[in-house]
Amino acid sequence: MNARTELDEALAALRRGEAIGLPTETVYGLAADASNAAAVRRIFALKGRPADHPLIVHVAGAEALDDWARDIPPAARTLAAACWPGPLTLILRKQPRVPDEVTGGQPTVGLRCPDHPLALELLRAFGGGLAAPSANRFGHVSPTRAAHVRAEFGEAVPVVLDGGDCAVGIESTILDLSGATPRILRPGMLPRERIEALVGPVEMGVAGDSPRASGTLDAHYAPRTPLLLLPRAALVAEVAEQQALGKRVQALVLGQLPEGVDGLALPASPAGYAHDLYAALRTLDRRGANLLVAERPPESGDWVAIHDRLRRSAAGAGLDAEAT
Ligand code: TXA
Ligand code: MG
Numbered sequence: 001m002n003a004r005t006e007l008d009e010a011l012a013a014l015r016r017g018e019a020i021g022l023p024t025e026t027v028y029g030l031a032a033d034a035s036n037a038a039a040v041r042r043i044f045a046l047k048g049r050p051a052d053h054p055l056i057v058h059v060a061g062a063e064a065l066d067d068w069a070r071d072i073p074p075a076a077r078t079l080a081a082a083c084w085p086g087p088l089t090l091i092l093r094k095q096p097r098v099p100d101e102v103t104g105g106q107p108t109v110g111l112r113c114p115d116h117p118l119a120l121e122l123l124r125a126f127g128g129g130l131a132a133p134s135a136n137r138f139g140h141v142s143p144t145r146a147a148h149v150r151a152e153f154g155e156a157v158p159v160v161l162d163g164g165d166c167a168v169g170i171e172s173t174i175l176d177l178s179g180a181t182p183r184i185l186r187p188g189m190l191p192r193e194r195i196e197a198l199v200g201p202v203e204m205g206v207a208g209d210s211p212r213a214s215g216t217l218d219a220h221y222a223p224r225t226p227l228l229l230l231p232r233a234a235l236v237a238e239v240a241e242q243q244a245l246g247k248r249v250q251a252l253v254l255g256q257l258p259e260g261v262d263g264l265a266l267p268a269s270p271a272g273y274a275h276d277l278y279a280a281l282r283t284l285d286r287r288g289a290n291l292l293v294a295e296r297p298p299e300s301g302d303w304v305a306i307h308d309r310l311r312r313s314a315a316g317a318g319l320d321a322e323a324t
Contacts, residue, residue, distance in 0.1 A: 006161055007118070011125055013159045019043050021135050021149035022122070023163025024058070024114035026087050026172050026188070027142040027278070028149045029132030030157065031058065034068075040101040040131050046156055049138040054104040055131040056089050056112050056172075060123040068109050068129060070095050075199040076177050082198050085115035087168050087190045091176040102131050108178045118163040134171060139316055141221055141285070144169050144278045151282075169275040170309055175202065187305040189274055221278075221309050222316025223285040225250075227292040229314045235293050236261060242291055250289040252280055254297060263293075270302045277306065281313065292317065 010020050017039040022031040032039035034057045044051050062080035069092035076090050094109035103109050134142040135149045143149045146162035173188030182202040195202055239261050242249045251263030264280045266273045284292050297303045
């Protein structure tokens with residue numbers, strides 16, 4: 001099928017109130033018409049996600065801000081003008097028309113304009129907003145290829161737009177602008193420094209009164225095989241120890257695999273590592289190992305979002321091993 005036919009098919013499915021696989025620059029989304037409550041409920045059913053976890057509404061550009069949000073602070077306009085399309089989600093006070101299904105009943109809405117040519121073309125043709133969480137079952141590793149979406153949902157999501165490998169590879173930075181101080185609820189590859197250069201100081205992390213975000217749960221983005229996070233030398237020792245016990249271990253390292261260690265090596269740059277991380281976790285998860293071990297990346301600022309995902313992956317890994 002050519003790209004035009006696929007786009008038409010995706011549009012038709014959205015207009016029928018169905019969910020489709022949507023490529024973005026971060027990860028693939030499971031998208032449906034954000035103004036159609038029944039369509040949004042289908043997303044939750046497909047994902048197995050708790051209904052009170054809000055979804056991001058994807059829009060074609062900054063001009064859509066006022067359709068979905070109100071009392072919009074100047075910082076939101078500055079950031080949308082400078083960073084959209086791009087991996088930044090803004091949490092703002094919602095317009096009354098935004099269905100409760102989208103916001104999980106919260107008074108705020110998350111908005112983002114994705115930097116992907118197919119997604120932008122679809123959004124412009126659709127004319128409305130697309131509610132889309134990452135296209136994985138709740139808690140599992142996010143998809144960065146069309147084939148990952150098909151592996152998660154099979155025939156339950158027949159229309160998956162193939163936009164190739166996601167360029168960024170991990171989810172957007174979420175910035176809450178609905179409170180007194182701007183706050184990053186989820187770090188992403190759009191760094192805190194870039195945001196602060198545009199709008200001044202922001203806080204990091206979830207405060208007691210912050211809106212709920214499932215990407216902020218302790219266990220998330222997880223493979224099914226148990227996963228340990230270790231410095232390189234400890235990783236090599238752990239692999240040797242496990243192998244001596246007859247266990248099969250797969251490693252995820254930076255740069256090059258050490259002697260005697262099986263697994264995958266990822267680029268030693270944050271952008272390259274983020275791009276490959278989720279596909280690598282899926283590949284390792286399929287190898288039937290007893291244990292996965294990941295090398296702990298450097299502590300410097302540009303690795304913050306990657307640390308965040310690895311930590312949550314390790315916390316959630318293996319939790320549903322019996323169930324699947
Ligand atoms: O890069 C991304 O953000 C990808 C692509 C598909 O755009 N989407 C994504 O969606 O990661 P999801 O649902 O897996 O994660 C979105 C996060 C969730 O943690 C959700 O709770 C949070 O955004 N979120 C959405 N609306 C919110 C709101 N009104 N207040 C607080 N958090 C919100
Ligand atoms: Mg997700």
